[in-house]
Amino acid sequence: MKGLLTCEALTKRYSGVTALNDVAATLRPGEVTALVGANGAGKTTFLDMLSGTVGPTAGTIVLDGRDITAASAWQRAELGMLRGFQDGELFPELTVRETLRVATFRTRRYSLAEALLRVGRRRRHDRASNAAIDDVAGRFGLTRWLETEIGELSLGMAKVVQLAAVAVASPSWVLLDEPAAGLARAEVDQLARRLRASADAAPEVGYLIVEHDASLVSIAADRVIVMAEGAVADDFRRGDDGFRDLLQRRTHAATGHSSATPRPEVTERPSEPSGEVAAAPAGVDARGIRVTYGKFEAVHGIDIRIEPATLSVLVGTNGAGKSSVLNAIVGIRPPSAGSVTLDGADVSRRPASELARRGLVLVPSGRGLMAELTVAETLRLTRPRTRHPDTPDPLELFPELGRRLGQRAGTMSGGEQQMVALARSIQLDPRYLLIDELSLGLSTAVVDRLVAALLELRDRGVGLLVVEQNAPLALGYSDHAFVMNGGRMAFDGPSAIASTRTDLFRPVFLDPDSDDDTP
Amino acid sequence: MTIRHRGTIRGTGYVAVVAVVMLVCALGARSQPYLATVIATFAVYAIVATGLDFVVGWLRQISVAPAAAMAVGAYAGQELVADHAFLAFVAAGGAGLLAGLVIGLPALRVSGFALAVYTLVLVLAVELVLGSVPYFGGTAGRAVVAGSLLGLDLADPEHLLLICLGLLALAILTYQLLRGSVVGISWRAVGQNARMATSLAVDPVRVRLRAFALSGLFAGVGGLLFAIVGGYLSPDQFTFGLSVQMLAMVVIGGRGHPLGASVGAALIVVYQQVLPTTNYNDIVIGLVLLLAAWFAPRGLAPVLQDVVLRGLRAMSAIAGRRRGADHVDLAGGGSR
Numbered sequence A: 001m002k003g004l005l006t007c008e009a010l011t012k013r014y015s016g017v018t019a020l021n022d023v024a025a026t027l028r029p030g031e032v033t034a035l036v037g038a039n040g041a042g043k044t045t046f047l048d049m050l051s052g053t054v055g056p057t058a059g060t061i062v063l064d065g066r067d068i069t070a071a072s073a074w075q076r077a078e079l080g081m082l083r084g085f086q087d088g089e090l091f092p093e094l095t096v097r098e099t100l101r102v103a104t105f106r107t108r109r110y111s112l113a114e115a116l117l118r119v120g121r122r123r124r125h126d127r128a129s130n131a132a133i134d135d136v137a138g139r140f141g142l143t144r145w146l147e148t149e150i151g152e153l154s155l156g157m158a159k160v161v162q163l164a165a166v167a168v169a170s171p172s173w174v175l176l177d178e179p180a181a182g183l184a185r186a187e188v189d190q191l192a193r194r195l196r197a198s199a200d201a202a203p204e205v206g207y208l209i210v211e212h213d214a215s216l217v218s219i220a221a222d223r224v225i226v227m228a229e230g231a232v233a234d235d236f237r238r239g240d241d242g243f244r245d246l247l248q249r250r251t252h253a254a255t256g257h258s259s260a261t262p263r264p265e266v267t268e269r270p271s272e273p274s275g276e277v278a279a280a281p282a283g284v285d286a287r288g289i290r291v292t293y294g295k296f297e298a299v300h301g302i303d304i305r306i307e308p309a310t311l312s313v314l315v316g317t318n319g320a321g322k323s324s325v326l327n328a329i330v331g332i333r334p335p336s337a338g339s340v341t342l343d344g345a346d347v348s349r350r351p352a353s354e355l356a357r358r359g360l361v362l363v364p365s366g367r368g369l370m371a372e373l374t375v376a377e378t379l380r381l382t383r384p385r386t387r388h389p390d391t392p393d394p395l396e397l398f399p400e401l402g403r404r405l406g407q408r409a410g411t412m413s414g415g416e417q418q419m420v421a422l423a424r425s426i427q428l429d430p431r432y433l434l435i436d437e438l439s440l441g442l443s444t445a446v447v448d449r450l451v452a453a454l455l456e457l458r459d460r461g462v463g464l465l466v467v468e469q470n471a472p473l474a475l476g477y478s479d480h481a482f483v484m485n486g487g488r489m490a491f492d493g494p495s496a497i498a499s500t501r502t503d504l505f506r507p508v509f510l511d512p513d514s515d516d517d518t519p
Numbered sequence B: 001m002t003i004r005h006r007g008t009i010r011g012t013g014y015v016a017v018v019a020v021v022m023l024v025c026a027l028g029a030r031s032q033p034y035l036a037t038v039i040a041t042f043a044v045y046a047i048v049a050t051g052l053d054f055v056v057g058w059l060r061q062i063s064v065a066p067a068a069a070m071a072v073g074a075y076a077g078q079e080l081v082a083d084h085a086f087l088a089f090v091a092a093g094g095a096g097l098l099a100g101l102v103i104g105l106p107a108l109r110v111s112g113f114a115l116a117v118y119t120l121v122l123v124l125a126v127e128l129v130l131g132s133v134p135y136f137g138g139t140a141g142r143a144v145v146a147g148s149l150l151g152l153d154l155a156d157p158e159h160l161l162l163i164c165l166g167l168l169a170l171a172i173l174t175y176q177l178l179r180g181s182v183v184g185i186s187w188r189a190v191g192q193n194a195r196m197a198t199s200l201a202v203d204p205v206r207v208r209l210r211a212f213a214l215s216g217l218f219a220g221v222g223g224l225l226f227a228i229v230g231g232y233l234s235p236d237q238f239t240f241g242l243s244v245q246m247l248a249m250v251v252i253g254g255r256g257h258p259l260g261a262s263v264g265a266a267l268i269v270v271y272q273q274v275l276p277t278t279n280y281n282d283i284v285i286g287l288v289l290l291l292a293a294w295f296a297p298r299g300l301a302p303v304l305q306d307v308v309l310r311g312l313r314a315m316s317a318i319a320g321r322r323r324g325a326d327h328v329d330l331a332g333g334g335s336r
Helices: A043-051 A073-078 A096-104 A112-117 A121-139 A155-168 A185-201 A214-220 A241-253 A322-330 A352-357 A375-382 A399-404 A414-426 A444-459 A471-477 B002-028 B033-058 B066-077 B085-108 B112-132 B157-179 B182-192 B194-198 B204-230 B240-253 B260-274 B281-295 B300-323 B325-332
Strands: A005-014 A017-027 A032-036 A058-063 A081-084 A173-177 A206-210 A223-228 A231-237 A284-293 A296-306 A311-315 A337-342 A360-363 A432-436 A463-468 A480-485 A488-494
Touching: A005 A043, A017 A043, A017 A231, A032 A043, A032 A185, A032 A214, A043 A073, A043 A081, A043 A173, A043 A206, A073 A081, A073 B194, A081 A155, A096 A121, A096 A155, A096 B182, A112 A121, A112 B157, A112 B182, A121 A155, A121 B182, A155 A173, A155 A185, A185 A206, A185 A214, A206 A214, A214 A241, A223 A241, A231 A241, A284 A322, A296 A322, A296 A463, A296 A488, A311 A322, A311 A444, A311 A471, A322 A337, A322 A352, A322 A360, A322 A432, A322 A463, A352 A360, A360 A414, A375 A414, A399 A414, A414 A432, A414 A444, A444 A463, A444 A471, A463 A471, A471 A480, B002 B033, B002 B157, B033 B066, B033 B157, B033 B182, B033 B204, B033 B240, B033 B260, B066 B085, B066 B112, B066 B204, B066 B240, B085 B112, B085 B204, B112 B240, B157 B182, B157 B204, B182 B194, B182 B204, B194 B204, B240 B260, B240 B281, B240 B300, B260 B300
Parallel strands: A032 A206, A032 A223, A081 A173, A173 A206, A311 A463, A311 A480, A360 A432, A432 A463
Antiparallel strands: A005 A017, A005 A058, A223 A231, A284 A296, A284 A337, A480 A488
């Protein structure tokens, strides 16, 4: 079959950790294949190796009967394998038209001399390119934006431009990494229908899409490959029972509860007795928080409260605005509107370093460790000169770190790195600890271990707010839950109640049973 | 349609601005050899800086080696320039191009600050080699005797000025033609996001080498002109300091703007000519730089362009009111 993309025994190891193990697959043009699985299952690694962004440790990749394992990323793109990246990344200071012009490079290029002398292919190709660009821009609704710089566009628009660029390049294979992430519900449906329509219109083009969003998969995909722990776990086609079951199962799994055990509905936010408000209650209060990036507003005015001695979680999908909220509260990226009070004192727009000194500490996503520093050096950064007797000793909380003091952080597993990051922040003696992505890519055993430490901190009176993508997991271990959706607060109440609210969660592919641990 | 329209007006606008400025320069310097030399120096700086912008503005890399490429070009052409001036310029351009390739090699592996350090080593090496190998005339340097090119006498400041301005016009034209072509756009794309450009079938290695080579070609020709304008050639003319000056021109004038390098070069030359006698000079220029960085982070050229366009629009609005509204859109480039 023409245009077949196959791989055999594809394996990728990163310093001892196997991200992808002996994967074999045959992908057919004319099909939309969705690649699903939990975070860390190896989906993006698989995509990276197919597109040539990352070289495999072992295995072969064959496109249309030709071994392309050794071909570089641009050579594969030249062969027609076009790839989009997760965060809609593009060229910030090029206009939309110029960006689409780059995409015409594959099919309508000309030499430096032709460019300078305006002879030969330049005129012909420029004319054809502009016609193709105008056509694609029309189809993607970008005509108005052609002369706008990419940096001025919202994330959603940038993602559309990326798709348009792929379309302009007339690909034979399209590889996309989470095209729906960060898009609003309506945009996801539109994207899914557009993908489906493109695939139906051009049966010679193949699509491989890493996606968490179940509805996009159910609308667009012909085939679903489920990955777990770096290997292919399941492979279903539309029409298979497995395909239907998978979509249904995921839809329910997202909440972690069956609707068979309804709980009594209570008021979502107990209103504060008005007499106590004036007494400046302890806690962190963020009110009316808005966060904007350029012209794009990511968070549309939300309230959030961190109580002392409470473990709260903030859940929502990619792009819901969770990290933006954390960064706004601690002052790393101040909000465009709204106020933050810390134990009654207004700390809006105070620098992050001051807030950290005053007891409001953030553990950033990705753990923010310096890979070259050892555990001991990392901990020395925040070690107080004299330890207050009440301050928790991080090595008491994580005794396993005591044996690893000489190890460099970059060589540790993801779980150990998260422990180091937590230990470093705990030394600052926080009264409020904010953690961006606690469980991302970690095994359940490790998460249990980390949660145990957080509960101990809570019992010592620390107020915690943990951002999680994995809602069922987060709701299982927390006292209080905030659920964000598209930059708005969808729920604010006890975690036990959030678990019963199936309506809150978009059906997503997050496997609560998954067990994997990548650094 | 209005957008396309504005694009062409902008393109021809640059040509008009460049032509007018050059005509004024050439006429203004008639029978004033000193002024002619000063303007020629400006043109030489602007040629090299325009070439450097391929690296700084498009690839977004820092190279402090343009002085090295200038030196290589100047030394390659200086023997020939008395009798075969045209060949001398070809040799200077070719040698500069090769020098650019060598400068660009580390850019395939490192970028940003590390690249700047590597290129710094190259500048020092070239200066050292030229100074210590007897064939090149040693540190004492030598006089440059220039012949004639295309019927113009290179020893005559006014003729030399015409050649310098002509080459600068050619440099800006090259820049502008490349900027609008898929070639130039792909170079800029590599500078802004190499990973994404790669996934659109652009080979970043080829792009980087070519941009550095073209930048070297401009520097090589500029280097030979620099020696002819000075009438003298010695290794200590091509110092690290000269490279930093070139970088400053590009950054202050406006990275990625066709006239940015020229605006920056004009500023530096004016500074060297008008202000060098006072003691507070460095403080004044430092303050100007600080203000420029604060108010025009993308450089002065885009700001000037904005002012000029606004002026033109206002003028055409007045003219339009006098003659009826038809002409407003044509001359002003659309109302926004």
